[in-house]
Each structure stands twice: as C-alpha cells, then as structure tokens.
Amino acid sequence: MNDTGIRDIWVYLSASPLLGLTVTLVAYGLAYRVYLKANSSPFVNPVLTSVVMLIALLMLTGTTYDEYFEGGQFVHFLLGPATVALAVPLYQQLERLRELWLPVAISLVFGVVIAAGSSIGLAWLLGGSAEIQMSLAPKSATAPVAMGISETIGGIPSLTAVLVVITGITGAVTGTRLFELMRIRDDSVKGIAIGVAAHGIGTARAFQVSNQMGAFSGLAMALSAFATALVVPWLVDLIGI
Amino acid sequence: MTFLSGITILLVYQLVGEVTVRLLSLSIPGPVLGMVMLFVTLMMRGKTPDSLENASTALLSHLSLLFVPAGVGMMSHFGRIADEWLPITLALFLSTIITMVATAGVMQMTSRWLARPESPGGQRDE
Numbered sequence: 001m002n003d004t005g006i007r008d009i010w011v012y013l014s015a016s017p018l019l020g021l022t023v024t025l026v027a028y029g030l031a032y033r034v035y036l037k038a039n040s041s042p043f044v045n046p047v048l049t050s051v052v053m054l055i056a057l058l059m060l061t062g063t064t065y066d067e068y069f070e071g072g073q074f075v076h077f078l079l080g081p082a083t084v085a086l087a088v089p090l091y092q093q094l095e096r097l098r099e100l101w102l103p104v105a106i107s108l109v110f111g112v113v114i115a116a117g118s119s120i121g122l123a124w125l126l127g128g129s130a131e132i133q134m135s136l137a138p139k140s141a142t143a144p145v146a147m148g149i150s151e152t153i154g155g156i157p158s159l160t161a162v163l164v165v166i167t168g169i170t171g172a173v174t175g176t177r178l179f180e181l182m183r184i185r186d187d188s189v190k191g192i193a194i195g196v197a198a199h200g201i202g203t204a205r206a207f208q209v210s211n212q213m214g215a216f217s218g219l220a221m222a223l224s225a226f227a228t229a230l231v232v233p234w235l236v237d238l239i240g241i
Numbered sequence: 242m243t244f245l246s247g248i249t250i251l252l253v254y255q256l257v258g259e260v261t262v263r264l265l266s267l268s269i270p271g272p273v274l275g276m277v278m279l280f281v282t283l284m285m286r287g288k289t290p291d292s293l294e295n296a297s298t299a300l301l302s303h304l305s306l307l308f309v310p311a312g313v314g315m316m317s318h319f320g321r322i323a324d325e326w327l328p329i330t331l332a333l334f335l336s337t338i339i340t341m342v343a344t345a346g347v348m349q350m351t352s353r354w355l356a357r358p359e360s361p362g363g364q365r366d367e
Contacts, residue, residue: 028306047305051312058316065317072310078300079307081251083272084258085297087279088289103351111344119336128328136332140340143311144270158314159321163333165312170337178338184345189352193345197337204304214301225273 014063020071027053040208042173047165047201079143079200086203086218093215096188104192108220111196112227115140116235135159137236139167141228142199142221149229153236164199171198172205191216196224247296254279 013019031049038044058068069076090097097104119136128136135155138146143164150160175194184190187210194202195217203221207214258275261267267274283289315322322329 024309025306028303028309045305047308047312050306050309051315054309054313055316058313065314068313069310072313075307076310080255080272080275081248082300082304082307083270084251084254084275084279085300087254087276087283088294088297089301090276090280091283091289094284100352102355103348106351106355107344107348110347111340114343115336115340118339119332122332122336123328126328126331128325128332132325132328136329136336139333140337142270142273143308145273148270156321159318161311162315162318162322163329165308165315167333167337168308169312170334171341174338175341178341179345182342182345184349186349186352189345189348192348193341196344197340200304201308204301204308207301207304218301222273222276226269229269 014067017071017074020068021074022071023054023057023068024050024072024075027057042176042205045169045172045201045205047204048169048173051165083142083200083222086222089207089211089215090219090222093212093219096212097219100188104216104219104223107192108196108223108227109231111193111220112140112224112231113235115197115224116228116232120236120239130154131156134236136163138228138232139163140197140199140224141232142225145225145229149232153233165201168198168201171202175202175205176209187213188216191218192220195220199224243292244295244299245292247290247292247294250279250290250293251275251296251300254282 027050028046031044031046031053034049035041035044035046054068057063058065116137119139120133123133123136131154134153135150137153137155138149138160141149141164143161146160146164147157151157171194175190175198179190179193190209191206191213194206194213198205199221203214203217206217254275255272256275258273258278259271262269262271262274
C-alpha cells in the first residue's frame with residue numbers, strides 16, 4: 001500500500017517538469033553554499049559541483065537526461081535573455097572600451113583562431129577521430145553558437161554542448177591562477193582572455209572577481225561568438241579536413 | 242513591476258534578434274545579435290533604465306546556474322567520451338589554457354602599444 005503510494009508519486013513527479021527544475025535549483029543552491037564556504041575557491045566551481053551532484057542523482061534514480069530536461073529547460077532558456085542582458089555591463093564600460101577597442105579587436109581575432117586551431121591540432125595529434133576534432137573546434141564559443149558551427153563542420157552538436165560546458169569550467173577553474181602566474185593585474189586584459197577562452201562560464205567567474213572583468217569577458221564572449229561563426233568554418237576548409 | 246518591464250525589454254530584444262537572424266539567414270545566434278542591438282540602443286539613449294539594470298543584474302549575478310542543465314547533458318555522452326577520453330580531455334584542457342595565456346599576452350602587449358597614448362607610460366589609472 002505504502003509502496004504503491006510512493007510509486008504513484010514518483011510516476012507523477014517524473015512526468016512533470018517540477019522535479020527537474022527544483023533539483024536543479026536545490027543542487028545549485030548547495031553548490032553555491034559550498035563555494036562560499038571554501039572562500040570562493042575556483043576548484044569547487046558551482047557549475048562543476050552541481051553538474052556532478054545532478055548526474056549522480058539521475059543515475060541513482062534511473063532518470064534519463066530527457067526526463068530531467070523537461071524541467072531543466074526552464075533554466076536553460078534563461079541563457080538567451082542573460083546573453084542580451086550582457087549589453088548593460090558592457091555599456092557601463094563604454095569609456096574604457098573606447099580607449100581599448102583596437103587591442104580588444106586584435107586579441108579577439110587572435111584568440112578565436114588559437115582556440116579553434118589548437119583544439120583541432122591537439123585532438124589530431126592525440127589520435128582523436130575527425131568527428132571529435134570537429135566537435136572540439138568551436139568549444140570556446142557560447143553553447144548555441146558552438147552547436148550550430150559543430151553541425152556545419154561535421155561534429156556532433158550535442159557532444160559539442162557538453163564540451164563547451166567543460167571548457168567553460170576549465171577556464172573558470174584555472175583562469176585567475178594563470179593570470180596571477182602571468183602577473184596580469186589589469187581586469188580588462190583578464191576579462192578578454194577568459195571571455196574568449198571560456199565564454200559564459202568564464203564570464204560568470206569574471207563577475208565574481210570584478211564588474212570590469214565581467215563586462216570585458218561578456219564583450220569578448222559576444223564578439224568571439226561572431227568571430228567563431230565566421231572564422232572556424234573557414235579555418236576547417238583551410239586545414240582541409 | 243520594474244523587474245517585469247526589465248525582463249520584457251530583454252525578451253523583446255532577444256525575439257527581434259532571433260527573427261532577424263532567421264530572416265537574413267545569418268550564422269550568429271539570435272541572443273548575440275539582440276545583445277548588440279540593445280548595446281547600440283543604450284549608446285543612442287545615453288543611459289540605462291533602472292528596470293533594465295535591475296533585471297540584468299539579477300540574471301547575470303547567477304549566470305553560472307544557467308549552464309547547469311547543458312552540463313548535465315554530459316551523461317548522454319559518457320560512452321563517446323570514454324572511447325576517446327585522452328584526445329578529448331587533453332586537447333580540451335591544453336587548448337583552453339593555451340587560448341587564455343595567448344589571448345591575455347596579446348591583449349597585454351597590444352593595450353600597452355595601442356591604447357590611446359594620452360598619458361605617457363602606458364597604463365592609465367582606473
């Protein structure tokens with residue numbers, strides 16, 4: 001009796017988006033608390049911790065990703081308006097941007113070519129299949145752009161989405177430490193570098209450091225999305241894969 | 242109410258961006274174009290409405306959360322990742338680091354050379 005009751009509730013919950021949405025927010029809430037407890041150490045990056053917790057939970061309960069995404073999609077949807085919202089901090093940095101537009105433009109084009117070229121080259125050197133090379137190529141661009149590019153050049157779009165998130169986490173975890181080692185103190189330089197390499201997850205990390213770093217990272221992410229869409233298919237043609 | 246009108250502005254720009262991208266069959270995503278359009282609007286108006294500022298601060302303060310559902314998608318690709326884990330993990334990790342270091346280096350050098358040389362000695366104070 002009790003057992004069937006629980007089963008009924010589970011049947012209801014697994015068919016409704018409520019559970020997926022709620023566990024996403026609860027997992028992130030926990031992950032964020034851990035992050036604060038650890039004095040904002042990038043190693044307990046909240047995206048990383050919550051993704052690990054959620055995958056463990058879904059596997060333990062035998063829930064598929066599609067079932068989870070019924071609820072997860074509401075959070076995922078907000079990526080669109082959040083991307084548009086980046087215009088606001090960017091506008092607040094207008095003065096600084098006017099000073100720096102030329103270095104920013106040069107660094108962006110350079111960064112986008114390096115990001116795609118090095119991932120194709122390294123994957124090839126390490127014996128990765130052409131499909132993997134192409135899935136990796138647009139990994140530094142923001143997810144929707146990267147997936148579109150991956151499809152045009154012969155990668156696997158849904159795998160690219162995952163690689164994009166892992167790339168973002170890698171950038172967010174290592175970025176600040178790398179800049180320290182390179183003795184870079186200028187937040188606009190750090191912002192551009194992390195935004196080109198690690199898109200929105202890098203930008204989220206950058207906003208935790210300073211508003212200026214966040215704004216420049218958001219700018220780099222937006223412009224490199226443009227640049228990646230233009231440069232990567234051309235680069236792939238050039239290499240001739 | 243102010244929060245609601247801020248969110249509405251963001252959604253309208255996203256919508257216009259998405260529609261434009263499809264009409265002109267551009268290869269950039271709609272929200273990115275929407276962002277550029279909003280940026281141009283703010284430059285022309287010369288200020289940010291409070292409602293828009295509140296809504297964007299609220300969304301951007303937890304930007305990381307929004308990537309979580311896509312990240313969980315990793316579980317559908319465990320097989321593929323296990324097959325080619327070495328090229329995937331090493332290429333991804335090294336390439337991300339190389340990109341950050343190289344871009345930071347170029348930006349550092351070019352901003353010293355090319356930033357408006359109004360104050361002698363390169364970097365201007367913030």
